[in-house]
Amino acid sequence: MIPRFHSAFPLPVVLASAFLVAAHTTALSAPHAKPRAAAHKPKAAAPAEPAMTTDANGQSVPVLANKAWVLMDFNTGQLLASSNPDEPLPPASLTKMMTSYLVEQALKSGKVKPNDPVTMSLSAWCRGGKEGDSCMFVPLNAQASLMDMLRGVVIASGNDASKALAEHIGGSEPGFVAMMNTEAKKLGMSKTQFANSAGLPDPNNKASARDLAVLAAAIIRNSAEYYPIYAERQFSYNGIKQGNRNALLYTDPTVDGLKTGHTDEAGYCLTASAKRNGMRLISVIMNADSKQARADQTRVLFNWGYANFEEATPAQAGATLASAKVTYGVAPTVNAGLAQPWTLVVPKGQAAAVKTAITLNPAVEAPIAKGAVIGKIVATANGKQLGEAPVVALADMERAGFFERLRQRVVGWFSK
Known part of the structure; x- marks a missing residue:
């Protein structure tokens, strides 16, 4: 679960207001419909300048016309800006991110294999022809490989593939839903509370924008081998070619995932991730009023985030930052520093202004294991605390023998 390090960077929360994005017709076909031809590269519309507001911290942030949104830094888990980030809302097919994540983790563990045959049961089968169906279109009782089914979930957003995989891995869809929760x-x-594997309308199927960003980060981090699937623009099965519904994959080369969703109740949703100059951001849009709006609003968030924030590394992992005094050790001190890389996201131009201060525990007694927490480091900029991280012993420290400990105790008496 992220972040590993506590961040005290202000998390602005912006109340959604009237930002009307011009409604352009996207080149992608309807998100829940009959078989679609592969999407052709749409022309990127020049979005209007977004409306802006100022949050409580004086930061100018976008105003977006939807029910909830977040912009999160992947490395740290910091929310750079948000609106209603913790409101449970219908996630529609963003639900399928959990379905695909569990499939990917089952692949990693060896529980299932890429070429395992997955049967399209009657309960999972997409009957077709009904408006709102989103299908991979595997025939009834036919089998497809697990990897084809996974692509059917991620790229084609197939309700049928989601249910078939749920039954294959969980024994039944209810069993799989229990795994999801x-x-x-x-x-x-x-x-978040899931009620089915596909995101079909159900009053008990809810998720917050923040939670969906956390899930997206887990996919990127823990399913790295399979994450490139989320950037694939099309998928063909049984002679049917379907295009990925994430319009940003066709217009922004820095975007490499993740998932779209739509129902009448949920509106148009999009969880996306972009990586520019080594910095990865994740955005979630919930309940926008059109496919074009969810894409344009995501572009606004990414452009705003990269224009206003940068990464800072206050201290390098493994470097000696201080020497901690040790009692009853074979040596009087032990080197202290960071066990893991530490990254913060700061307003643009403040990386050079970041300062650090280390506080070590007053009583560090041997034996000490390498990696034991013996203090903390705090990062500040312009007088404001940005975050903190644990300081650990960089080496083992053995406990001294009886006579050495006695000597240290006597010396300590006379030094008081």
Whole structure:
């Protein structure tokens, strides 16, 4: 669960207001419909300048016309800006991110294999012809490889593929949904409750924008081998070619995922990720009023985020930052520093202004294991605390023998 390090950077929360994005017709076909031809590269519309507001910290942030949104830094888990980030809302097919994540984790563990045959049961089968169906179109009782089914979920947004995989891995869809909710709790998705594997309308199927960003980060981090699937622009199965519905994959080369969603109740949703100059951001849009709006609003967030923030590394992992005094050790001090890389996201231009201060525990007694926490480091800029990280012993320290400990104790008496 992220972030590993506590961040005290202000998390602006912006109340959604009237930002009307011009409604252009996208080149992608309807998100829940009959078989679609592969999407052709749409022309990127020049979005209007977004409306802006100022948050409580004086930061100018976008105003977007939807029910909830977040912009999160991947490395740290910091929310750079948000609106209603913790409101549980219908996630539509963004639900399928948990379905695909569990499939990917089952692949990693060896529980299933890429070429395992997955059967399209009657309960999972897409009957077709009904407006709103989103299907991979595997025939009834036919089998497709697990990897084809996974692509059917991620790229084609197939309800049928989602249910078939749920039955294959969970024994039944309800059994798989229980796994989904267990994993959601494990990831810290506290405002999320899944009711089915595909995101079909159900009053008990809810997720927050923040939780969906956390899930997206888990996919990127823990399913790295399979994450490139989320950037694939089309998928063909059984002679049917379907295009990925994430319009940004065709217009922004820095975007490499993740998932779209739409129902009448949920509106148009999009979870996306972009990486520019080594910095990865994740955005979630919920309940926009059109496919074009969700894409344009995501572009606004990415452009705003990269224009206003940068990464800072206050200290390098493994470097000696201080020497901690040790009692009853074979040596009087032990080197202290960071066990893991530490990155902060700061307003543009403030990386050079970041300062650090280290506080070590007053009583460090041997034996000490390498990696034991013996203090903390705090980063500040312009007098404001940005974050903190644990300082650890960079080496083992053995406990001294009896006579050496006695000597140290006597010396300590006379030094008081």
